[in-house]
Amino acid sequence: MQETSTKDSETDTKVIDEGVEKGLKGLTPEKIELVINQVLKNETGARLKLYxxxxxRCSLCADACSFFLSNDRAPEFSPAGKVKQTLHEMIRLKGKVSKDTLRNIVRIAHTECNVCKRCSMYCPFGIDIAYMILLVRRICHKLEITPLYIQDTVNSHAATMNQMWVKEDEWIDTLQWQEEDAREEFENLRIPLDKDGADIMYSVIAPEPKFQAGLIYQSAVIHHAADINWTMPSFPGWDNSNMAMFTGDYEISGRIAKAHYEAATKLHVKKIVMGECGHAFRSVFDVGNRWMGWAMPPVDVIHAIEFYHYLLTSGRIKIKDKFKETVTLHDPCNISRGRGLHDKARELVDMLCESFIEMTPNKEHNYCCGAGGGAINCGPPWKINRMVNNREKADQIKRTGAKVLIAPCHNCHSGLEDILHYYDQDMEVKFFGDLIFNAMDKTIYKGGE
Amino acid sequence: MRDIEKWDWETSEKEILVNKWINDYNWIEEIKVSQDGENIASIVSTGEAEFGICVNGELWDESFEKAWSLQFTPSQKLVSLVSNDEEWAVCIDGNSWESKFDYIWDLKVNSKGVGASVQVDGKYGMVVNGIAWGDLFENISGTVLNENGDSAAVVQVDPISQADIERYNNGIYSVSVNGILASEKHTNIWDISFNSTGSEVAYSIRKNRTDYSIGRNKSIWDNTFQCSWKPVFTNNNEVIAPVRKGGKWYLYKDDKQLWKNNYLQLLNLAVSGDNISVAISDSYGKWSVSENDIKWDFRCDKIISDLFYSDSGKTLIALFKNNKYWDIAVNNKIWGLKADKLWKPHISDNEEIITTRMEKDGKYYLVVNGNVHNEGFEMIFEPEISSDSSKILLKVLDMGVYKRKILPLDQLL
Incomplete structure (x- = not known):
């Protein structure tokens, strides 16, 4: 029987978002109609018409959506229901949409859908509902009614090519600081900056230098111990994240992906290894690159799960002591449903941990962390709503009974920590990198051994 | 200045034992080699939190708490960013600039000198040949140092508080040339280019959240676009830029459409005299080159990373990746290298010799006119061609020994 968490309340539909309100104030009915119809006419085609x-309205998508389940199966939270209230309204009214309707549309498209694509797996026709919600966000972007905090993040991307306003000197200084600290582990450890012709360029998302520099430390130790010929760029392009992809600002999204791949080609690396982030993988592997016209990544790119799996199975990293507490695993949407890395993730868990309990549903059927698709980046105004909308996720996690939750994605990590705190669940969230760092034999790999 | 004729083109081989350095120091970092091949250098660890610069086995007199970004200039000087007592400076051939900064990065060297980005008390600017900009700014990005010694960057002129999207949208960024504001403020500015004399700049701008254009000094083009990439000046001082309209990319010159055809993407604009070339995507995921709006025959499916003309403009070279491998196309002819890593080639003065280096299966090889030299090395540094186009200067690491070799081209081809 399904257990229900203790905290509960309804989604607040009256949240005030300054960015949305200011944007709405500047709009005229003519502008609204013009922009909606321009996007629908010029940026869509047979795909949208087909969908x-x-x-x-068979409603098979409804039970696939954790928002629908978290809100007592209210039909307005079903994926098809969300499309009906947003895109369908725009089409039905031929763009003559009121500001009040637009306000609702922004809330639904940006904060009540994680564009996680779980619903598409349950749609008998495979309709990509996330595509339609992202199209709504594209219209919101062009109307300049994107929620404040995620717009600020996109502004940071555009100005600095990273999502957290990290200045160029701060980035390098942080790497040098972590390099210095990590010499406690290995006296000759380096984070090689701009090493031309390295095999691997390691890229991260901006919260690492901003708030979680210890993750760079851990990663440097892992690279060093595994004797990897690696580098990190000292120049913009080091941040693989991309919130513009989620606000419909495709031009900035493409520019971000361009900077990332140009960093890799400038350094002549064979491969990009990305840290543990899911949305960044979606951007680099699937979205930003394709806006640029690169059907597939122009430089090979792998997620940290694939990299760690290689390090452990090749013997470059040896595990000394497996993690003893029972762990469960959250499969991030963008690397599980999006890339199929869930089996490799379980093999990693098996190599690292003594006891594992599955979360149900799991693998490509897992629920989104609730933070994905830019939802967490919409910021404080929307946090309580996000928590209410994550009730099903909280229940899913609680049912595992585990004390440690592995989440190989930054967004998931932050979102799950919010959920655990809000629903008073005593559980610790870890990256695979945390587990490897603590369990590894800290000697340097020598080839042939 | 590169003075190739004065280099030693006669001594067939010189050696420096690099593997000895490994025993002398805690560790050595990447080896850097001067263009003339006479000097090799590395940052070396000489003690706990102490670093030196080792050149041909000899240490500079001064040691540093930190050192990075070591590189040789075209005039064979060795430059590094160095720090002692939490102050940063540029050090050239062992002599540190008197100017000190809270941080220094983005080192750029050319025939006119050395430039870098600097931060002092949380304010940002550039320093060129030891002289910092008079005015510093809230932030800096996209720095440029031209061959006349002029510096330029995108600077944040006004401070901004967290999530102040309105002020951001109104424009807080400008272009600074030699520390003096040279453009109006815009929502975003990227990709500055100088003209040949350094008297003008062009750049890509975003006027608001959705409208892009091209700026030239304090003016901007009348047309707005969905997106724009880096503009380039022609020899006639016109500005050319790839711009996006109606979901397609066009080439514009001085605010007017230049090429008849449009493309799915236009990147890596190259200009030489009257010739203009761009890496194009004309069908999704397929890439080629268009020269003067006429497409080359070849297609690749990954990327064209570099596109450039020889000095005379007669030779156009594209460095590209197809499937898993890197390759080069010269004037529409593919070499067929299948390289794992590949560097931008050099072209001889008479344009008959084109040489570069590549990695294949973990070994580095010399490439001349598309022929891969059969001897693989631990590392090859940038090869050079003699001014009479008869010899190649090959610089390699081989079993821990640096070798400077002069190879007659008639033995290679």
């Missing part, structure tokens, strides 16, 4: 014409 609109095919959806028969």
């Amino acid at each position: 609109i014409d095919t959806c028969m």
